[in-house]
Amino acid sequence: MEFILTLIYLVASITYILGLKMLGHPQTARRGNLIAAFGMGIAIVGTIFIYPKEVPMLIYALIGSAILIGTIIGWLVAKKVAMTKMPELVSIFNGMGGASAALIGLIEFHHYHGQTLSIVTILAGLIIGSISFSGSMIAWGKLNGTFNKPIRLPKYNIINNLFFIGLVAFASFIAYQGIDSQLYLYILFAGALAYGVLFVLPIGGADMPVVISLLNSFTGLAAALGGFLYGNMVMLTGGILVGSAGTILTFAMCDAMNRSLTSVIFGAFGASTTTNETTSEINGTIKETTPSDVAILMNYANKVIIVPGYGLAVAQAQHIIHELEELLIKKGVEVKYAIHPVAGRMPGHMNVLLAETNVSYDRLVEMDDVNPEFPNTDVVFVVGANDVVNPAAHNDPNSPIYGMPILDAENAKYIVVNKRSMKPGYAGIENELFFNQKTSMLFGDAKDALGKLVGELKNM
Amino acid sequence: MTEIIQFITENLQMIYIVILMIFVGVEIIGHVPAVLHTPLMSGANAIHGVVVIGAILVMLGSDPSNILALSLGFVAVLLGTLNVVGGFVVTDRMLEMFKKKK
Numbered sequence: 001m002e003f004i005l006t007l008i009y010l011v012a013s014i015t016y017i018l019g020l021k022m023l024g025h026p027q028t029a030r031r032g033n034l035i036a037a038f039g040m041g042i043a044i045v046g047t048i049f050i051y052p053k054e055v056p057m058l059i060y061a062l063i064g065s066a067i068l069i070g071t072i073i074g075w076l077v078a079k080k081v082a083m084t085k086m087p088e089l090v091s092i093f094n095g096m097g098g099a100s101a102a103l104i105g106l107i108e109f110h111h112y113h114g115q116t117l118s119i120v121t122i123l124a125g126l127i128i129g130s131i132s133f134s135g136s137m138i139a140w141g142k143l144n145g146t147f148n149k150p151i152r153l154p155k156y157n158i159i160n161n162l163f164f165i166g167l168v169a170f171a172s173f174i175a176y177q178g179i180d181s182q183l184y185l186y187i188l189f190a191g192a193l194a195y196g197v198l199f200v201l202p203i204g205g206a207d208m209p210v211v212i213s214l215l216n217s218f219t220g221l222a223a224a225l226g227g228f229l230y231g232n233m234v235m236l237t238g239g240i241l242v243g244s245a246g247t248i249l250t251f252a253m254c255d256a257m258n259r260s261l262t263s264v265i266f267g268a269f270g271a272s273t274t275t276n277e278t279t280s281e282i283n284g285t286i287k288e289t290t291p292s293d294v295a296i297l298m299n300y301a302n303k304v305i306i307v308p309g310y311g312l313a314v315a316q317a318q319h320i321i322h323e324l325e326e327l328l329i330k331k332g333v334e335v336k337y338a339i340h341p342v343a344g345r346m347p348g349h350m351n352v353l354l355a356e357t358n359v360s361y362d363r364l365v366e367m368d369d370v371n372p373e374f375p376n377t378d379v380v381f382v383v384g385a386n387d388v389v390n391p392a393a394h395n396d397p398n399s400p401i402y403g404m405p406i407l408d409a410e411n412a413k414y415i416v417v418n419k420r421s422m423k424p425g426y427a428g429i430e431n432e433l434f435f436n437q438k439t440s441m442l443f444g445d446a447k448d449a450l451g452k453l454v455g456e457l458k459n460m
Numbered sequence: 461m462t463e464i465i466q467f468i469t470e471n472l473q474m475i476y477i478v479i480l481m482i483f484v485g486v487e488i489i490g491h492v493p494a495v496l497h498t499p500l501m502s503g504a505n506a507i508h509g510v511v512v513i514g515a516i517l518v519m520l521g522s523d524p525s526n527i528l529a530l531s532l533g534f535v536a537v538l539l540g541t542l543n544v545v546g547g548f549v550v551t552d553r554m555l556e557m558f559k560k561k562k
Contacts, residue, residue: 070541078549226514238510244485
Protein backbone atom coordinates (compact mmCIF):
# COMPACT_ATOMS: atom_id res chain seq x y z
CA MET A 1 0.00 0.00 0.00
CA GLU A 2 2.76 2.43 0.89
CA PHE A 3 4.18 1.99 -2.57
CA ILE A 4 0.95 3.37 -3.99
CA LEU A 5 1.24 6.44 -1.77
CA THR A 6 4.81 6.98 -2.98
CA LEU A 7 3.51 6.79 -6.53
CA ILE A 8 0.70 9.23 -5.78
CA TYR A 9 3.20 11.68 -4.29
CA LEU A 10 5.38 11.35 -7.38
CA VAL A 11 2.45 12.09 -9.68
CA ALA A 12 1.39 15.02 -7.47
CA SER A 13 4.91 16.50 -7.55
CA ILE A 14 4.90 16.30 -11.34
CA THR A 15 1.51 18.04 -11.54
CA TYR A 16 2.89 20.95 -9.48
CA ILE A 17 5.82 21.40 -11.83
CA LEU A 18 3.63 21.07 -14.93
CA GLY A 19 0.94 23.27 -13.43
CA LEU A 20 3.33 26.10 -12.62
CA LYS A 21 4.94 25.80 -16.03
CA MET A 22 1.55 26.02 -17.74
CA LEU A 23 0.52 28.96 -15.57
CA GLY A 24 3.25 30.94 -17.30
CA HIS A 25 1.50 30.93 -20.70
CA PRO A 26 -1.85 32.61 -21.32
CA GLN A 27 -3.27 29.72 -23.38
CA THR A 28 -2.45 26.95 -20.95
CA ALA A 29 -2.69 28.81 -17.65
CA ARG A 30 -6.15 27.69 -16.63
CA ARG A 31 -5.51 24.05 -17.40
CA GLY A 32 -2.23 24.25 -15.49
CA ASN A 33 -4.03 25.43 -12.40
CA LEU A 34 -6.55 22.59 -12.64
CA ILE A 35 -3.80 20.01 -13.11
CA ALA A 36 -2.00 21.20 -9.98
CA ALA A 37 -5.31 21.18 -8.08
CA PHE A 38 -5.88 17.58 -9.18
CA GLY A 39 -2.42 16.62 -7.94
CA MET A 40 -3.15 18.26 -4.62
CA GLY A 41 -6.44 16.41 -4.35
CA ILE A 42 -4.97 12.94 -4.84
CA ALA A 43 -2.07 13.71 -2.50
CA ILE A 44 -4.48 14.69 0.29
CA VAL A 45 -6.80 11.73 -0.23
CA GLY A 46 -3.84 9.35 -0.43
CA THR A 47 -2.32 10.70 2.77
CA ILE A 48 -5.54 10.17 4.69
CA PHE A 49 -6.43 6.69 3.46
CA ILE A 50 -3.01 5.11 3.06
CA TYR A 51 -1.62 5.47 6.55
CA PRO A 52 0.46 2.62 7.96
CA LYS A 53 -1.03 2.64 11.48
CA GLU A 54 -4.46 2.07 12.95
CA VAL A 55 -6.21 5.41 13.55
CA PRO A 56 -9.28 5.92 15.79
CA MET A 57 -12.51 6.95 14.05
CA LEU A 58 -12.65 10.15 16.10
CA ILE A 59 -9.50 11.42 14.41
CA TYR A 60 -10.80 10.56 10.95
CA ALA A 61 -14.01 12.40 11.79
CA LEU A 62 -12.08 15.46 12.94
CA ILE A 63 -9.88 15.51 9.83
CA GLY A 64 -12.91 15.03 7.61
CA SER A 65 -14.86 17.84 9.20
CA ALA A 66 -11.87 20.22 9.17
CA ILE A 67 -11.41 19.58 5.46
CA LEU A 68 -15.13 19.94 4.82
CA ILE A 69 -15.40 23.24 6.68
CA GLY A 70 -12.21 24.55 5.07
CA THR A 71 -13.42 23.59 1.62
CA ILE A 72 -16.80 25.22 2.02
CA ILE A 73 -15.45 28.47 3.46
CA GLY A 74 -12.54 28.61 1.01
CA TRP A 75 -14.78 27.92 -1.96
CA LEU A 76 -17.46 30.43 -0.98
CA VAL A 77 -15.03 33.20 -0.13
CA ALA A 78 -13.03 32.67 -3.31
CA LYS A 79 -16.19 32.63 -5.44
CA LYS A 80 -18.08 35.49 -3.85
CA VAL A 81 -15.45 38.14 -3.32
CA ALA A 82 -15.33 40.92 -5.91
CA MET A 83 -12.55 40.83 -8.50
CA THR A 84 -11.10 44.02 -7.06
CA LYS A 85 -10.43 42.19 -3.80
CA MET A 86 -8.37 39.41 -5.42
CA PRO A 87 -5.00 40.64 -4.14
CA GLU A 88 -6.34 40.73 -0.59
CA LEU A 89 -7.62 37.17 -0.95
CA VAL A 90 -4.28 35.84 -2.14
CA SER A 91 -2.73 37.47 0.89
CA ILE A 92 -5.24 35.92 3.30
CA PHE A 93 -4.93 32.42 1.85
CA ASN A 94 -1.16 32.73 2.01
CA GLY A 95 -1.43 33.65 5.68
CA MET A 96 -3.60 30.59 6.33
CA GLY A 97 -0.92 28.32 4.89
CA GLY A 98 1.69 30.00 7.07
CA ALA A 99 -0.46 29.59 10.16
CA SER A 100 -0.99 25.92 9.35
CA ALA A 101 2.79 25.40 9.15
CA ALA A 102 3.30 27.25 12.43
CA LEU A 103 0.69 25.12 14.22
CA ILE A 104 2.38 21.93 13.02
CA GLY A 105 5.55 23.19 14.67
CA LEU A 106 3.72 23.98 17.90
CA ILE A 107 2.31 20.47 18.15
CA GLU A 108 5.32 18.48 17.01
CA PHE A 109 7.95 20.28 19.10
CA HIS A 110 7.39 18.12 22.15
CA HIS A 111 7.38 14.86 20.18
CA TYR A 112 10.88 15.29 18.79
CA HIS A 113 12.57 16.16 22.05
CA GLY A 114 16.23 15.22 22.00
CA GLN A 115 16.61 15.07 18.22
CA THR A 116 18.44 18.29 17.53
CA LEU A 117 18.11 18.25 13.75
CA SER A 118 14.36 17.69 13.87
CA ILE A 119 13.96 20.40 16.50
CA VAL A 120 15.87 22.86 14.32
CA THR A 121 13.59 21.99 11.40
CA ILE A 122 10.50 22.39 13.55
CA LEU A 123 11.57 25.73 15.01
CA ALA A 124 12.56 27.07 11.59
CA GLY A 125 9.15 26.06 10.21
CA LEU A 126 7.43 27.64 13.20
CA ILE A 127 9.28 30.95 12.81
CA ILE A 128 8.87 31.20 9.03
CA GLY A 129 5.22 30.12 9.11
CA SER A 130 4.39 32.64 11.84
CA ILE A 131 6.14 35.50 10.04
CA SER A 132 4.27 34.58 6.88
CA PHE A 133 0.96 34.53 8.75
CA SER A 134 1.20 37.80 10.66
CA GLY A 135 2.95 39.52 7.73
CA SER A 136 0.18 38.46 5.33
CA MET A 137 -2.48 39.74 7.69
CA ILE A 138 -0.79 43.15 7.83
CA ALA A 139 -0.41 43.11 4.04
CA TRP A 140 -4.11 42.32 3.79
CA GLY A 141 -4.93 45.27 6.06
CA LYS A 142 -2.79 47.54 3.94
CA LEU A 143 -4.39 46.49 0.67
CA ASN A 144 -7.73 46.89 2.33
CA GLY A 145 -6.84 50.45 3.22
CA THR A 146 -7.16 49.80 6.95
CA PHE A 147 -3.69 51.22 7.44
CA ASN A 148 -2.07 52.02 4.15
CA LYS A 149 0.41 54.62 5.34
CA PRO A 150 3.76 53.11 6.16
CA ILE A 151 4.13 53.05 9.94
CA ARG A 152 7.71 53.41 11.01
CA LEU A 153 9.31 53.32 14.39
CA PRO A 154 12.43 55.45 14.63
CA LYS A 155 15.41 53.41 13.43
CA TYR A 156 13.00 50.65 12.44
CA ASN A 157 15.56 48.90 10.23
CA ILE A 158 17.98 48.45 13.10
CA ILE A 159 15.21 47.42 15.50
CA ASN A 160 13.85 44.89 13.01
CA ASN A 161 17.24 43.38 12.30
CA LEU A 162 18.13 43.14 15.98
CA PHE A 163 14.74 41.62 16.68
CA PHE A 164 15.29 39.00 14.01
CA ILE A 165 18.78 38.15 15.25
CA GLY A 166 17.36 37.83 18.77
CA LEU A 167 14.67 35.49 17.47
CA VAL A 168 17.18 33.23 15.73
CA ALA A 169 19.48 33.27 18.76
CA PHE A 170 16.61 32.29 21.06
CA ALA A 171 15.59 29.45 18.73
CA SER A 172 19.18 28.19 18.54
CA PHE A 173 19.36 28.31 22.32
CA ILE A 174 16.22 26.16 22.61
CA ALA A 175 17.48 23.69 20.01
CA TYR A 176 21.02 23.23 21.23
CA GLN A 177 20.27 23.25 24.94
CA GLY A 178 17.65 20.60 24.24
CA ILE A 179 15.03 22.58 26.14
CA ASP A 180 11.63 20.92 26.26
CA SER A 181 9.52 23.79 27.52
CA GLN A 182 6.14 24.75 26.07
CA LEU A 183 6.56 28.22 27.63
CA TYR A 184 9.76 28.90 25.67
CA LEU A 185 8.08 27.59 22.54
CA TYR A 186 5.13 29.96 22.91
CA ILE A 187 7.45 32.89 23.58
CA LEU A 188 9.25 32.06 20.32
CA PHE A 189 5.90 31.79 18.53
CA ALA A 190 4.77 35.20 19.83
CA GLY A 191 8.12 36.70 18.91
CA ALA A 192 7.91 35.40 15.34
CA LEU A 193 4.37 36.75 14.99
CA ALA A 194 5.53 40.14 16.22
CA TYR A 195 8.43 40.10 13.79
CA GLY A 196 6.04 39.48 10.88
CA VAL A 197 4.12 42.61 11.89
CA LEU A 198 7.28 44.70 12.28
CA PHE A 199 8.56 43.40 8.95
CA VAL A 200 5.56 44.50 6.87
CA LEU A 201 4.35 47.61 8.72
CA PRO A 202 7.04 49.99 7.46
CA ILE A 203 6.51 48.96 3.82
CA GLY A 204 4.27 51.19 1.71
CA GLY A 205 0.98 49.91 0.30
CA ALA A 206 2.19 50.22 -3.30
CA ASP A 207 4.81 47.58 -2.62
CA MET A 208 2.39 45.04 -1.16
CA PRO A 209 2.35 42.77 -4.24
CA VAL A 210 6.09 42.29 -3.86
CA VAL A 211 5.70 41.64 -0.13
CA ILE A 212 2.92 39.10 -0.68
CA SER A 213 5.00 37.34 -3.30
CA LEU A 214 7.90 37.21 -0.85
CA LEU A 215 5.74 35.91 2.00
CA ASN A 216 4.35 33.41 -0.48
CA SER A 217 7.79 31.93 -0.99
CA PHE A 218 8.27 31.98 2.82
CA THR A 219 5.22 29.78 3.26
CA GLY A 220 6.59 27.50 0.55
CA LEU A 221 9.77 27.18 2.57
CA ALA A 222 7.81 26.45 5.75
CA ALA A 223 5.92 23.68 3.94
CA ALA A 224 9.20 22.25 2.66
CA LEU A 225 10.61 22.18 6.21
CA GLY A 226 7.56 20.14 7.21
CA GLY A 227 8.37 17.78 4.35
CA PHE A 228 11.91 17.48 5.60
CA LEU A 229 10.70 16.69 9.10
CA TYR A 230 8.39 13.89 8.01
CA GLY A 231 10.50 12.74 5.07
CA ASN A 232 7.39 13.54 3.04
CA MET A 233 8.36 13.98 -0.59
CA VAL A 234 5.29 15.79 -1.87
CA MET A 235 5.55 18.47 0.82
CA LEU A 236 9.23 18.82 0.11
CA THR A 237 8.87 19.17 -3.66
CA GLY A 238 5.79 21.42 -3.51
CA GLY A 239 7.29 23.63 -0.84
CA ILE A 240 10.72 24.05 -2.40
CA LEU A 241 9.16 24.62 -5.81
CA VAL A 242 6.99 27.46 -4.51
CA GLY A 243 9.87 28.79 -2.43
CA SER A 244 12.19 29.08 -5.39
CA ALA A 245 9.60 30.04 -8.01
CA GLY A 246 8.16 32.59 -5.57
CA THR A 247 11.55 34.16 -5.01
CA ILE A 248 12.16 34.54 -8.74
CA LEU A 249 8.66 35.94 -9.17
CA THR A 250 9.37 38.46 -6.42
CA PHE A 251 12.43 39.66 -8.30
CA ALA A 252 10.47 39.79 -11.57
CA MET A 253 7.85 41.99 -9.91
CA CYS A 254 10.52 44.29 -8.51
CA ASP A 255 11.97 44.47 -12.01
CA ALA A 256 8.64 45.51 -13.49
CA MET A 257 8.56 48.41 -11.05
CA ASN A 258 12.25 49.14 -11.47
CA ARG A 259 12.88 48.71 -7.76
CA SER A 260 15.30 46.50 -5.95
CA LEU A 261 14.08 44.10 -3.30
CA THR A 262 16.23 45.75 -0.65
CA SER A 263 14.74 49.16 -1.40
CA VAL A 264 11.27 47.64 -1.02
CA ILE A 265 12.05 46.02 2.31
CA PHE A 266 14.31 48.67 3.77
CA GLY A 267 12.16 51.43 2.36
CA ALA A 268 13.71 53.92 -0.03
CA PHE A 269 10.12 54.81 -0.87
CA GLY A 270 8.30 57.23 1.35
CA ALA A 271 11.40 57.81 3.42
CA SER A 272 12.87 59.89 0.62
CA THR A 273 9.59 61.56 -0.33
CA THR A 274 9.33 63.24 3.02
CA THR A 275 12.70 64.87 2.52
CA ASN A 276 11.97 65.81 -1.09
CA GLU A 277 8.58 67.29 -0.55
CA THR A 278 9.85 70.81 -0.18
CA THR A 279 12.22 70.72 -3.14
CA SER A 280 10.00 69.16 -5.77
CA GLU A 281 6.84 71.14 -5.22
CA ILE A 282 5.10 71.80 -8.48
CA ASN A 283 3.94 75.25 -9.42
CA GLY A 284 1.18 75.68 -11.89
CA THR A 285 -2.53 75.73 -12.27
CA ILE A 286 -4.85 72.91 -13.00
CA LYS A 287 -7.67 73.11 -15.51
CA GLU A 288 -10.99 71.58 -14.58
CA THR A 289 -13.34 70.28 -17.24
CA THR A 290 -16.90 68.95 -17.50
CA PRO A 291 -18.29 65.70 -18.88
CA SER A 292 -19.85 67.50 -21.86
CA ASP A 293 -16.56 69.09 -22.84
CA VAL A 294 -14.82 65.74 -22.63
CA ALA A 295 -17.62 64.17 -24.69
CA ILE A 296 -17.13 66.73 -27.46
CA LEU A 297 -13.37 66.24 -27.36
CA MET A 298 -13.71 62.48 -27.70
CA ASN A 299 -16.47 62.61 -30.27
CA TYR A 300 -14.24 64.42 -32.73
CA ALA A 301 -11.09 62.49 -31.93
CA ASN A 302 -9.57 59.92 -34.26
CA LYS A 303 -7.81 57.99 -31.58
CA VAL A 304 -8.41 57.67 -27.84
CA ILE A 305 -6.20 55.75 -25.45
CA ILE A 306 -7.58 54.87 -22.04
CA VAL A 307 -5.16 54.50 -19.14
CA PRO A 308 -6.90 52.59 -16.36
CA GLY A 309 -5.65 52.53 -12.79
CA TYR A 310 -6.66 51.44 -9.33
CA GLY A 311 -9.33 54.18 -9.13
CA LEU A 312 -11.23 52.32 -11.86
CA ALA A 313 -11.20 49.15 -9.76
CA VAL A 314 -12.27 50.96 -6.59
CA ALA A 315 -15.18 52.68 -8.31
CA GLN A 316 -16.19 49.38 -10.00
CA ALA A 317 -16.30 51.39 -13.23
CA GLN A 318 -15.07 48.62 -15.52
CA HIS A 319 -18.50 48.05 -17.10
CA ILE A 320 -19.19 51.69 -17.78
CA ILE A 321 -15.76 52.20 -19.31
CA HIS A 322 -16.43 49.29 -21.63
CA GLU A 323 -19.68 51.00 -22.62
CA LEU A 324 -17.76 54.20 -23.33
CA GLU A 325 -15.30 52.23 -25.43
CA GLU A 326 -18.04 50.60 -27.52
CA LEU A 327 -19.85 53.89 -27.98
CA LEU A 328 -16.70 55.58 -29.25
CA ILE A 329 -15.93 52.70 -31.58
CA LYS A 330 -19.43 52.96 -33.02
CA LYS A 331 -18.68 56.61 -33.72
CA GLY A 332 -15.60 55.58 -35.65
CA VAL A 333 -13.01 56.42 -33.00
CA GLU A 334 -10.06 54.11 -32.55
CA VAL A 335 -9.93 53.07 -28.88
CA LYS A 336 -7.17 51.25 -27.01
CA TYR A 337 -6.34 50.57 -23.39
CA ALA A 338 -2.79 51.20 -22.28
CA ILE A 339 -1.89 48.72 -19.58
CA HIS A 340 1.00 49.53 -17.31
CA PRO A 341 2.47 46.32 -15.88
CA VAL A 342 1.92 47.45 -12.30
CA ALA A 343 -1.26 49.49 -12.71
CA GLY A 344 -3.66 48.69 -9.91
CA ARG A 345 -2.54 46.82 -6.86
CA MET A 346 -0.99 43.83 -8.58
CA PRO A 347 0.61 43.09 -11.92
CA GLY A 348 -2.16 42.03 -14.29
CA HIS A 349 -4.85 43.58 -12.08
CA MET A 350 -6.21 45.76 -14.92
CA ASN A 351 -6.28 42.90 -17.40
CA VAL A 352 -8.30 40.81 -14.99
CA LEU A 353 -10.66 43.66 -14.26
CA LEU A 354 -11.28 44.62 -17.88
CA ALA A 355 -11.50 41.03 -19.04
CA GLU A 356 -14.41 40.67 -16.62
CA THR A 357 -16.42 43.03 -18.81
CA ASN A 358 -15.42 41.20 -21.99
CA VAL A 359 -13.18 43.92 -23.32
CA SER A 360 -11.56 42.37 -26.36
CA TYR A 361 -8.09 41.11 -25.51
CA ASP A 362 -6.38 42.80 -28.45
CA ARG A 363 -7.52 46.25 -27.33
CA LEU A 364 -5.41 45.87 -24.17
CA VAL A 365 -1.97 47.05 -25.20
CA GLU A 366 1.10 46.65 -23.03
CA MET A 367 3.34 49.54 -22.13
CA ASP A 368 6.21 49.00 -24.54
CA ASP A 369 3.86 48.58 -27.50
CA VAL A 370 1.64 51.53 -26.72
CA ASN A 371 4.25 54.17 -25.83
CA PRO A 372 5.23 54.94 -29.45
CA GLU A 373 1.54 55.52 -30.24
CA PHE A 374 0.95 58.40 -27.84
CA PRO A 375 2.34 61.17 -30.12
CA ASN A 376 -0.37 60.46 -32.74
CA THR A 377 -3.14 60.05 -30.19
CA ASP A 378 -5.75 62.77 -29.87
CA VAL A 379 -7.01 62.11 -26.37
CA VAL A 380 -5.50 60.14 -23.52
CA PHE A 381 -8.09 59.40 -20.88
CA VAL A 382 -6.48 58.59 -17.53
CA VAL A 383 -9.00 56.92 -15.24
CA GLY A 384 -7.94 56.53 -11.64
CA ALA A 385 -4.26 56.10 -12.50
CA ASN A 386 -1.55 58.37 -11.22
CA ASP A 387 2.00 57.20 -10.62
CA VAL A 388 2.12 55.14 -13.83
CA VAL A 389 1.78 58.32 -15.93
CA ASN A 390 3.93 60.57 -13.76
CA PRO A 391 6.60 62.20 -15.95
CA ALA A 392 8.75 62.67 -12.84
CA ALA A 393 9.89 59.11 -13.50
CA HIS A 394 11.73 60.55 -16.54
CA ASN A 395 12.57 64.08 -15.45
CA ASP A 396 13.14 64.29 -11.74
CA PRO A 397 16.16 62.38 -10.42
CA ASN A 398 15.03 63.25 -6.88
CA SER A 399 11.70 61.55 -7.28
CA PRO A 400 11.31 58.19 -5.56
CA ILE A 401 9.84 56.76 -8.74
CA TYR A 402 12.69 58.09 -10.92
CA GLY A 403 13.65 55.45 -13.45
CA MET A 404 10.37 53.55 -13.26
CA PRO A 405 9.07 52.84 -16.77
CA ILE A 406 5.85 54.82 -17.32
CA LEU A 407 3.18 55.35 -19.94
CA ASP A 408 4.14 58.49 -21.85
CA ALA A 409 0.67 59.98 -21.77
CA GLU A 410 2.11 63.50 -21.86
CA ASN A 411 3.01 63.04 -25.53
CA ALA A 412 -0.63 62.98 -26.64
CA LYS A 413 -2.47 66.05 -28.00
CA TYR A 414 -4.93 66.24 -25.10
CA ILE A 415 -4.94 64.55 -21.76
CA VAL A 416 -8.06 64.12 -19.68
CA VAL A 417 -7.57 62.87 -16.13
CA ASN A 418 -10.40 61.48 -14.05
CA LYS A 419 -9.63 61.49 -10.34
CA ARG A 420 -11.64 61.88 -7.20
CA SER A 421 -9.47 64.69 -5.89
CA MET A 422 -6.01 66.13 -6.20
CA LYS A 423 -4.77 63.70 -3.59
CA PRO A 424 -1.43 62.17 -4.62
CA GLY A 425 -1.34 58.53 -5.72
CA TYR A 426 -0.11 55.51 -3.87
CA ALA A 427 3.52 56.51 -4.00
CA GLY A 428 2.48 59.70 -2.17
CA ILE A 429 4.01 62.12 -4.65
CA GLU A 430 2.73 64.98 -6.80
CA ASN A 431 2.18 64.47 -10.50
CA GLU A 432 3.25 67.28 -12.82
CA LEU A 433 1.18 65.78 -15.63
CA PHE A 434 -1.91 67.25 -13.95
CA PHE A 435 -0.41 70.72 -14.25
CA ASN A 436 0.46 70.29 -17.93
CA GLN A 437 -1.20 72.80 -20.25
CA LYS A 438 -2.62 70.00 -22.38
CA THR A 439 -4.23 68.36 -19.37
CA SER A 440 -7.72 68.92 -18.06
CA MET A 441 -9.10 67.34 -14.92
CA LEU A 442 -12.47 65.64 -14.69
CA PHE A 443 -13.03 65.32 -10.96
CA GLY A 444 -15.38 62.80 -9.46
CA ASP A 445 -15.87 59.13 -8.77
CA ALA A 446 -14.97 57.17 -11.90
CA LYS A 447 -18.37 55.48 -12.15
CA ASP A 448 -20.34 58.75 -11.83
CA ALA A 449 -18.08 60.75 -14.10
CA LEU A 450 -18.02 58.05 -16.79
CA GLY A 451 -21.78 57.64 -16.52
CA LYS A 452 -22.29 61.32 -17.26
CA LEU A 453 -19.74 61.20 -20.05
CA VAL A 454 -21.50 58.25 -21.70
CA GLY A 455 -24.83 60.06 -21.33
CA GLU A 456 -23.46 63.15 -23.08
CA LEU A 457 -21.92 61.08 -25.85
CA LYS A 458 -25.19 59.27 -26.49
CA ASN A 459 -26.90 62.61 -27.10
CA MET A 460 -24.44 63.62 -29.78
CA MET B 461 32.50 17.67 11.13
CA THR B 462 31.45 14.05 11.48
CA GLU B 463 27.95 15.28 12.30
CA ILE B 464 27.77 17.19 9.04
CA ILE B 465 28.99 14.21 7.04
CA GLN B 466 26.49 11.99 8.81
CA PHE B 467 23.71 14.48 8.10
CA ILE B 468 24.56 14.62 4.41
CA THR B 469 24.82 10.86 3.96
CA GLU B 470 21.60 10.21 5.87
CA ASN B 471 19.58 12.77 3.94
CA LEU B 472 21.26 12.55 0.57
CA GLN B 473 18.03 11.87 -1.31
CA MET B 474 16.25 14.88 0.15
CA ILE B 475 19.23 17.14 -0.43
CA TYR B 476 19.22 16.13 -4.09
CA ILE B 477 15.52 16.90 -4.34
CA VAL B 478 15.91 20.29 -2.68
CA ILE B 479 18.69 21.35 -5.02
CA LEU B 480 17.00 20.09 -8.19
CA MET B 481 13.66 21.63 -7.22
CA ILE B 482 15.28 25.01 -6.66
CA PHE B 483 16.54 24.93 -10.24
CA VAL B 484 13.21 23.69 -11.59
CA GLY B 485 11.44 26.55 -9.82
CA VAL B 486 13.82 29.12 -11.24
CA GLU B 487 13.56 27.69 -14.76
CA ILE B 488 9.78 27.58 -14.72
CA ILE B 489 9.31 31.23 -13.82
CA GLY B 490 11.84 32.71 -16.23
CA HIS B 491 10.35 35.00 -18.90
CA VAL B 492 6.75 35.00 -17.77
CA PRO B 493 4.81 38.04 -19.05
CA ALA B 494 4.00 40.57 -16.31
CA VAL B 495 0.30 40.09 -17.02
CA LEU B 496 0.50 36.59 -15.61
CA HIS B 497 2.43 37.48 -12.47
CA THR B 498 -0.66 37.69 -10.31
CA PRO B 499 -2.27 34.39 -11.40
CA LEU B 500 1.12 32.72 -11.14
CA MET B 501 1.62 33.98 -7.62
CA SER B 502 -1.88 32.87 -6.77
CA GLY B 503 -1.27 29.42 -8.25
CA ALA B 504 2.00 29.05 -6.35
CA ASN B 505 0.11 30.18 -3.27
CA ALA B 506 -2.34 27.32 -3.70
CA ILE B 507 0.48 24.81 -4.17
CA HIS B 508 2.17 25.62 -0.88
CA GLY B 509 -1.13 24.62 0.65
CA VAL B 510 0.52 21.19 0.44
CA VAL B 511 1.38 22.00 4.06
CA VAL B 512 -2.09 20.64 4.83
CA ILE B 513 -0.61 17.16 4.32
CA GLY B 514 1.70 17.82 7.23
CA ALA B 515 -1.26 18.90 9.32
CA ILE B 516 -3.13 15.73 8.37
CA LEU B 517 -0.10 13.63 9.33
CA VAL B 518 0.00 15.38 12.71
CA MET B 519 -3.64 14.53 13.28
CA LEU B 520 -3.25 10.90 12.14
CA GLY B 521 -0.34 10.41 14.49
CA SER B 522 -1.74 12.16 17.53
CA ASP B 523 -3.04 10.63 20.71
CA PRO B 524 -6.89 10.82 20.78
CA SER B 525 -6.80 11.86 24.46
CA ASN B 526 -4.57 14.88 23.86
CA ILE B 527 -7.22 17.55 23.45
CA LEU B 528 -4.79 20.42 22.90
CA ALA B 529 -2.90 18.66 20.11
CA LEU B 530 -6.17 17.56 18.51
CA SER B 531 -7.68 21.03 18.52
CA LEU B 532 -4.50 22.68 17.21
CA GLY B 533 -4.29 19.97 14.56
CA PHE B 534 -7.92 20.52 13.65
CA VAL B 535 -7.28 24.24 13.13
CA ALA B 536 -4.11 23.47 11.15
CA VAL B 537 -5.99 21.14 8.77
CA LEU B 538 -8.79 23.67 8.41
CA LEU B 539 -6.44 26.57 7.63
CA GLY B 540 -4.39 24.43 5.26
CA THR B 541 -7.55 23.40 3.42
CA LEU B 542 -8.59 27.04 3.16
CA ASN B 543 -5.21 27.75 1.58
CA VAL B 544 -5.56 24.92 -0.95
CA VAL B 545 -9.20 25.33 -1.94
CA GLY B 546 -9.30 29.11 -1.78
CA GLY B 547 -6.00 29.35 -3.63
CA PHE B 548 -6.98 27.16 -6.55
CA VAL B 549 -10.49 28.60 -6.88
CA VAL B 550 -9.24 32.21 -6.85
CA THR B 551 -6.61 31.39 -9.43
CA ASP B 552 -9.20 29.72 -11.62
CA ARG B 553 -11.47 32.73 -11.32
CA MET B 554 -8.68 35.07 -12.32
CA LEU B 555 -7.77 32.94 -15.30
CA GLU B 556 -11.36 32.59 -16.39
CA MET B 557 -11.19 36.31 -17.07
CA PHE B 558 -8.30 35.82 -19.45
CA LYS B 559 -10.06 33.56 -21.88
CA LYS B 560 -10.29 35.02 -25.34
CA LYS B 561 -13.63 35.90 -26.77
CA LYS B 562 -14.60 33.70 -29.67
